[in-house]
Amino acid sequence: MLKLLALDRFTILLIVMVILATIVPVSGLAANIFSVITSGAIAILFFLHGAKISREALVDGVMHWKFHLVVFTFTFALFPLLGLMAKPVLLPILGQELYWGFLFMCFLPSTVQSSIAFTSVAKGNVASAVCSASFSNLIGMFITPILVSFFILGQSQQGFDPTSSIIKITLLLLVPFVLGQLLRPYVYPHMLKTPSLVKFFDQSTILMVVYGAFSGAVVAGLWTIVSWQTLLILTLVCSIFLTLIMLLAFYIPKWLGFNKADQIAIFFCSSKKTLASGVPMAQILFIGQPLGMIVLPIMIFHQIQLMVCGVIANYWSKHPVSEPQE
Incomplete structure (x- = not known):
């Protein structure tokens, strides 16, 4: 109950x-200053993520390559494929942005903290979840810009180069993460004293x-473009999409013969x-695009996935997933 209240x-x-x-939207010079402060906070956040993750857990997890191949396929192949296939239906009802x-x-890559937390609650393979979620975020720093440049910005901005x-x-993200890993012996003991x-x-x-x-x-006129009906439709679309992905993530690991702990970790990652x-x-x-509309779908999807995964993790902690049949 406390976890649900925190959520x-x-x-x-x-x-x-x-x-x-x-x-009270921030704009002008104040917006530029706020952006610099936010970038600094993001760098600190990824430094802390790097310091928090155990190298031993990462090394142990890397050896489980079949596990990571399945998660990688879901994250960077199946998700994008379904999103592209849904374009004829979603584009007319949601609009371009x-x-x-x-x-x-x-x-986008998978989550780190929630994937590990839900896997732990449901008694799954935590070591592989740590490695897979972390690897997903690291590789996503390179794959996500390439996918965006090819399928989104490459079609709207001629000559767009993802290199920059x-x-x-x-x-902003990888360098602080690596620094956190390098300085983990010095930083992590202090983090243990302040776990939150x-x-x-x-x-x-x-x-x-x-x-x-x-x-x-808002300054660019977001709420004159997005109505509450559109928000409801977007929420419904995200819910349907998450349901489809979760069904596939539940049954495919079973069909592939993964054990119970791996099934749980694959499902959440x-x-x-x-x-x-x-x-x-x-x-x-x-840059130069309607950022509020761009991040709105992931905000909605993120909240739905956390609430649904919280319920599922608690249920599985009391009713374990059955082992695959031989």
């Missing part, structure tokens, strides 16, 4: 940021980025998309 608090805070950006945001969500975006993402530090930075940074993104969108990495990437990739 609700963060959801409420996200809504508050959107309302605050609607009433929201469909871009939905497709961008499909191109990859370099910016590397400097990463969560605080994680949520605070997302809230800052969401406020900044929606401020720019394969069915989710990251908001923590997604919004900073959007800031870099979609």
